[in-house]
Amino acid sequence: xxxxxxxxxxxxxxxxxxxxxxxLNLYINQNEFLTLLGPSGCGKTTTLRxxxxxxxxxxxxxIFEGQDITNLAPDKRNVNTVFxxxxxxxxxxxxxxxxxxxxxxxxxxxxxxxxxxxxxxxVNLDGYEKRMPDSLSGGQQQRIAIARAIVNEPKVxxxxxxxxxxxxxxxxxxxxxxxxxxNELGITFVYVTHDQEEALTMSDTIVVMNQxxxxxxxxxxxxxxEPCNAFVADxxxxxxxxxxxxxxxxxxxxxxxxxxxxxxxxxxxxxVDVVIRPEDVELVIPEKGxxxxxxxxxxxxxxxxxxxxxxxxxxxxxxSTQMFPVGSRVGLYVDPFNIQIMNKxxxxxxxxxxxxx
Amino acid sequence: xxxxxxIWLSGPYxxxxxxxxxxxxxxxxxxxxxxxxxxxxxEYITAVTQPENWKALWLSVLLSLVSTVICLILxxxxxxxxxxxxxxxxxxxxxxFILPMWxxxxxxxxxxxxxxxxxxVINSVLSWLHLPAVxxxxxxxxxxxxxxxxxxxxxxxxxYNALSKIDENLFHAARDLGANSVQTFVKIxxxxxxxxxxxxxxxxxxxxxxxxxxxxxxxxxxxLLIGNVIEQEFKQASNWHAGSGLSLVLMVFIVINMIVTSIxxxxxxxxxx
Numbered sequence: 001x002x003x004x005x006x007x008x009x010x011x012x013x014x015x016x017x018x019x020x021x022x023x024l025n026l027y028i029n030q031n032e033f034l035t036l037l038g039p040s041g042c043g044k045t046t047t048l049r050x051x052x053x054x055x056x057x058x059x060x061x062x063i064f065e066g067q068d069i070t071n072l073a074p075d076k077r078n079v080n081t082v083f084x085x086x087x088x089x090x091x092x093x094x095x096x097x098x099x100x101x102x103x104x105x106x107x108x109x110x111x112x113x114x115x116x117x118x119x120x121x122x123v124n125l126d127g128y129e130k131r132m133p134d135s136l137s138g139g140q141q142q143r144i145a146i147a148r149a150i151v152n153e154p155k156v157x158x159x160x161x162x163x164x165x166x167x168x169x170x171x172x173x174x175x176x177x178x179x180x181x182x183n184e185l186g187i188t189f190v191y192v193t194h195d196q197e198e199a200l201t202m203s204d205t206i207v208v209m210n211q212x213x214x215x216x217x218x219x220x221x222x223x224x225x226e227p228c229n230a231f232v233a234d235x236x237x238x239x240x241x242x243x244x245x246x247x248x249x250x251x252x253x254x255x256x257x258x259x260x261x262x263x264x265x266x267x268x269x270x271x272v273d274v275v276i277r278p279e280d281v282e283l284v285i286p287e288k289g290x291x292x293x294x295x296x297x298x299x300x301x302x303x304x305x306x307x308x309x310x311x312x313x314x315x316x317x318x319x320s321t322q323m324f325p326v327g328s329r330v331g332l333y334v335d336p337f338n339i340q341i342m343n344k345x346x347x348x349x350x351x352x353x354x355x356x357x
Numbered sequence: 358x359x360x361x362x363x364i365w366l367s368g369p370y371x372x373x374x375x376x377x378x379x380x381x382x383x384x385x386x387x388x389x390x391x392x393x394x395x396x397x398x399x400e401y402i403t404a405v406t407q408p409e410n411w412k413a414l415w416l417s418v419l420l421s422l423v424s425t426v427i428c429l430i431l432x433x434x435x436x437x438x439x440x441x442x443x444x445x446x447x448x449x450x451x452x453x454f455i456l457p458m459w460x461x462x463x464x465x466x467x468x469x470x471x472x473x474x475x476x477x478v479i480n481s482v483l484s485w486l487h488l489p490a491v492x493x494x495x496x497x498x499x500x501x502x503x504x505x506x507x508x509x510x511x512x513x514x515x516x517y518n519a520l521s522k523i524d525e526n527l528f529h530a531a532r533d534l535g536a537n538s539v540q541t542f543v544k545i546x547x548x549x550x551x552x553x554x555x556x557x558x559x560x561x562x563x564x565x566x567x568x569x570x571x572x573x574x575x576x577x578x579x580x581l582l583i584g585n586v587i588e589q590e591f592k593q594a595s596n597w598h599a600g601s602g603l604s605l606v607l608m609v610f611i612v613i614n615m616i617v618t619s620i621x622x623x624x625x626x627x628x629x630x
Binding site for chain 1: 529535
């Protein structure tokens with residue numbers, strides 16, 4: 001049975017005239033890896049800082065294990081944070097950095113020594129006790145920052161874009177490292193990032209945010225395969241986002257071409273947003289396609305080719321392992337299962353959200 | 358090859374400092390270590406132990422220390438406030454503090470003389486309010502006041518710089534790890550601003566130790582600091598040997614101070630980077 005650990009109720013926060021969060025409701029389960037994902041300025045970091053106690057919400061409550069902690073100072077919360085730029089104390093060596101929280105809480109020397117050694121082992125940096133933070137690489141400093149947070153055995157670890165400053169390879173390694181750590185420690189992770197790949201790789205639950213509103217909450221599969229609006233579809237991975245008209249159940253018209261799909265319940269002749277992932281557009285010989293078009297762009301991406309195909313008045317983005325040279329005539333085929341139909345945004349807020357990306 | 362060429366760029370400065378720093382310094386050393394007949398003698402160095410000189414030196418150290426401590430106590434909280442408000446009104450407040458420094462140092466001190474005089478501005482206001490007059494001018498207190506007023510910006514600026522270099526997230530991290538605001542100050546803020554504090558102390562203590570203008574104007578030539586004694590030896594007694602001898606003793610204090618500074622600053626910078 002899942003248990004609510006943190007419950008954010010009706011959180012609003014503005015800085016001056018800038019409304020950053022508007023009536024945000026979100027709960028985080030025990031032992032969950034939850035990622036707040038969104039473009040910069042979407043309110044994800046503010047949400048994290050409210051959980052950590054570094055910002056007070058203008059309205060709303062933060063409930064932690066049933067207790068209202070909205071006005072509790074950061075040092076009184078059973079939560080630790082890994083900061084974006086690590087924030088290691090530059091005048092202390094690694095051991096002193098990691099021991100900081102334990103010393104403050106008055107643990108015994110022996111306990112602290114064991115705990116520091118254990119934490120360093122956990123992040124694969126044993127033997128670094130006497131080094132100074134500035135003698136470590138970015139990735140190592142990051143791991144020390146994590147070690148410094150987890151020795152205090154928090155119920156929740158808050159991570160604010162912790163991998164943002166690392167290079168690609170290191171970032172990928174650290175993603176696996178974080179998943180391993182989370183499984184070993186069994187604590188709840190709340191992770192903030194603007195990197196959709198990071199979010200998809202690590203999370204149990206992804207919360208997509210934009211302009212202070214939660215757009216969608218779901219598992220990585222849900223978010224990727226069933227984006228609930230155009231913003232989510234566009235933000236998570238590449239996509240072909242096209243205006244369409246839902247003619248009837250299971251039949252959508254895109255730029256005059258009828259596509260079969262599996263969505264029902266939209267009514268008849270209703271304008272909708274259609275999302276088709278580039279890897280779901282199959283290139284076939286012209287006779288077999290629903291549409292025919294011409295390849296106008298070709299880029300080799302390593303795993304696949306990325307092609308632009310002009311067809312039916314729209315430039316389709318196509319990912320395929322099969323290469324079609326620029327200028328060749330191709331047919332486009334999309335499996336009905338791979339067509340995602342979404343309602344057009346109704347409220348003004350959602351409109352604003354659409355305009356953003 | 359390139360480095361050798363660059364050395365020539367410092368040529369003008371080397372000539373300047375040879376003419377106006379090194380040669381005068383050697384002359385001071387020469388006069389300080391010789392008697393009037395030109396022979397080697399330590400008599401003007403040991404002259405510092407004469408009661409009136411010793412008293413002046415001791416008073417200089419004492420008043421400089423008091424001024425430095427007062428500057429530090431005034432500056433640190435102010436610098437913290439300035440750093441916190443750095444986005445809004447901080448630069449305006451800094452400007453207000455630097456503004457008096459654009460006025461001539463002598464003028465500022467004479468202004469204080471006018472304020473503090475027996476029939477000066479402060480006592481006029483007090484008597485208008487039917488309050489008893491205060492006697493500040495020509496006391497050590499007036500000298501300390503003058504030192505603090507004149508040298509305060511030299512304490513604020515290095516501390517402000519050290520504070521503004523600290524990543525704000527370090528404070529958040531300390532709080533996050535369970536430290537309350539006092540513990541955060543003692544364990545994070547204070548150690549990281551040691552270089553600023555040390556250079557602030559140097560920049561207040563050394564000019565305070567060597568001043569003779571402030572003590573002249575606000576001490577009314579009754580309270581002699583070591584600077585006044587040296588000035589009198591050069592100008593009134595025309596005894597360059599005695600003046601140079603005492604200058605050398607004073608220099609020892611400054612060198613000690615600078616050594617302490619460089620040690621603390623080396624540690625500080627290592628930690629800051």
